[in-house]
Amino acid sequence: MTGANPAHGNRGPGPANRRDDHMNILRSLIAAATAVTVLSAPAFAEDPIKIGDINHYKRMAAFAEPYRKGIELAVAEVNAEGGVLGRPLEFVFPDDQGDPGEAVKIAEDLMTREGTVMFTGAILSNVGIALSSFAKEKNYLYLAGEPLADTLVWKSGNPNTFRLRVSTWVQAAMLAEQAAKTDAKTYATIAPNYSYGTEAVEAFKANLKRLKPDVEFVDEQWPALFKIDAAAEVQAIEKAKPDAIFNVTFGADLAKFVREGTDRGLFDGRGVYSMLTGEPEYLEPLGEEAPEGWYVTGYPWYDLPDGPGKDFVAAYETATGETPKMGSLVGYTMAKSVAAAIQKAGATDTASLIKAFEGLEVPSTPVGPLEYRAIDHQSTLGAYVGTLAVKDGKGVMVDWEYKNPVPYMPSDDEIRAMRPAN
């Protein structure tokens, strides 16, 4: 577990110093209570290049902690190889409590006082959208690591925002492609009742109907996020007697849904297509109760062949003593992208960085080479899809493959039509 953020000690002279005095007292208090890991960086003559990652470190701790460790690993590697532009790279990690208004305030703080050159972060899509709008208004650069909302790069896309992770539409399309290969005619859907859930269901329906026009959606369930009444949901789906099920629930909701559904035999003889369920964050808590046979998107870190993917897993395990999560991969890849962009730009002003990000190629990431597409600022990070099985009392993905997202995206013309004029 990391302690107080080491970055806070490095503030330059100026009005911020008075605040540092208070912070020092507190910092020593915390240091006493927790182990403080300070990244060992080679001695640099110059000031670091700072990036701010605004996130819900407490509210979404299960995803955010591995994500932060991924970033820290990437930063340590970059700095061990001499940093960027001859200067060390440094991330700071302010907590926005999952509140979009708070996130915007922090972004302003980072850019005007903390001296960061750009900001990254957010897990919740609404926070990402708020940061994106803010970046455009003030002409800053924002790289969204995790937020999945399609609108971030498409309908509400703007020149100042880039996004790393593969979006909802693409993940749902990959699952729909597999579903279309089966004989299932009737489908039920269950998704948390907020934007991500609705978008995922819409995307799955649209893609499946396109591939197989005669399918029918016979039931839709919309439990409130993290407040699922799993038994009632399972009964309602069972009543509709669908051939197959599309699931978007995750986290605690997923665990309850899986347990009730398994007990009541809901999944017997039915294909289930499920978003994110193969990610260690959500799969590991299920333990031996992981639902076998579900077709899911996820991250099979335990099964990767020799190469950059496996090397990352080893490095991460050495550095943190933990196995990697999806968040680790996203955080690591994001920090590496930032380093590559700064290196390519040769400067740290916003205009140069945006120019560098457009069409940026990041040659060696754990999933191979990546590109940030100039057309919609979306990276070409793909997704792992596969089938769930239980091995040694743990859920794992088998028969998985890594899919390139580009074939699943709308055509360039469609994207141009969707994106507001740049």
Place this chain on the structure above:
Amino acid sequence: MGFFIAQLLTGLANAAALFLVASGLSLIFGVTRIVNFAHGSFYMLGAYVGITLMGVLPGVLGPYLGFWGAIVLTGLIVGLAGALVEIVVLRPIYRAPELFQLVATFGVILVIQDLALMVWGAEDQMGPRAPGLRGVFRIFGEPIPKYDIVLICITPFILLALWALIAKTRLGVLVRAATQDREMVAALGVNQRWLFTGVFALGSALAGWGGALQLPKGGADLLMDFNIIGPLFVVTVIGGMGSLPGAFIAAVLISVLNVFGVAYLPQSTLVLMFVVMAIVLIVRPYGLLGKEEVAGEHGQSGAPETPIRPFGRRGRLAVAGLLLVMALLPLVTQPFALVLLTDIVIFALFAASLQFILGTGGLVSFGHAAFYGGGAYAAALMVTYAKTPMEIAFLFAPLGAGMLALVIGWFCIRLSGVYFAMLTLAFSQLVWSLVFQWRAVTRGDDGLIDIWPSAWLSGTVPYYYFTLVVGVLGILFLRTVIHAPFGYALRAGRDSARQAEAMGIDVKRVQYVAFALAGALAGLAGGLFVFAKGSVFPTELEIGKSFDALIVVFLGGVKTLSGGIVGATFMAAVEDWLTRLHYWRLLLGLLIIAVVILAPEGIVGSARRLGLRLGLVKHTEAD
């Protein structure tokens, strides 16, 4: 038929844990009059402690005794934790103003959240299965998990045991007596301190048992404390605060309705229970089995209030000086300080509008965010759909929020005390879900974006001045109202509705107008907010936003308008400073608890008392 019965059984099984937790909250409220926000935290503790014990005990005691022994022991441990919290945190502040203790319980929530994260880690944990109860019974051909049947059978026994405890034992007699009239109980020589501690421990233990019993159907995660708070308050209020059979009936009612809601109105899951609560409260203002609150009895303790007066000359000079400093600040400071100050002024206006209705009007609203967010959305919708210029759209913020307050107030104002608070909570939740689900218009939680001010106000410094002027004018307006005859009438209605009525004041109408005014000013703050941030999301309407305002008002001091402003400034500044640290919730929680204990009349009230004692402030100064 089979499906119907299966659903009924599911609802009954779901009711078990909910009833246990809610009965604990109800007991605590009945006796101590504390609205315990931290009750969900004890439920979460119960789940985590339960999982830990279930990992250990079955190895020692065998699977059956181990599992059930772990559940029993969990309740005892959580009960002890509850007693500790009561003794350390709540005991010093029982004589503070009404409902002040909820601030302390909010601090406890933060502390427990970070402690749970430290001890059990961030990852969700699946609950262990009950031994021998895996699998299903077939009832009319429908599969019903065995554990559900066990839960359904246990619940009536728990109700019976609690009833026997309350009806047949000496402790029960004391509890009932204290629920009715705690001053009298104290006068009869009963040691109230230990009675309160005991009841708080029992209530916490019930929450712990609830958390442990639900494990085979769910698990433990770090969000479950907040997630249960909503249903918990709903059940307690529908049943009638302080009534155990009421809590039981309400838990069953809500759980069964929820199951049918999922089957027939799948989109309704966000609001169904709040709709039910609103209907019940409109028809039966004190819940199904609750009793009418006797005026004046409700938690009124502590020294009698000194009437507030306008600031004296010295006070006015000080405020004017402060405003002058704030006006000159952009000349010397860096941009971010202005951003932070803009946020603080907005928050202070929001808090002041709540303080107005809460402190001056005596109406505790738990749903004030509906007007703050409502105002923000009113302005944002005008910009998004009508391309209204910012100057005009901004006016729609107080206007829209004021109209909303007129509608909501019409229903709520007939209630008082905690029931009023709960009805405002229900309505704010309705507004939230409307905004959340009506995606075609509000874009749901993708929010409305690119709501930036006009060119002449964009930029940190101009917008800071705009906020400062609007915020200060808004607060001055509230101050004028408070010290005008209308404000006197409002205070008269708060202190003694009967006497005020006798003097010819239409108390309800005065309160209604005040409620609308408070709503409009909260909307004004919301309007300032939306143009400062450029976007608005349903988070601005959430329960948490209402609680933020509530907490700073109590923290600052509920009796004077400056309390809300000081509280908001303190909280915003402290949060800005602490959230940069890793375990900021723990520190913030401890800080809140410390402030609450050191300043039981709020920051302003206690500072004034200290000033009086040291001779810095004179009684006459205010004249």
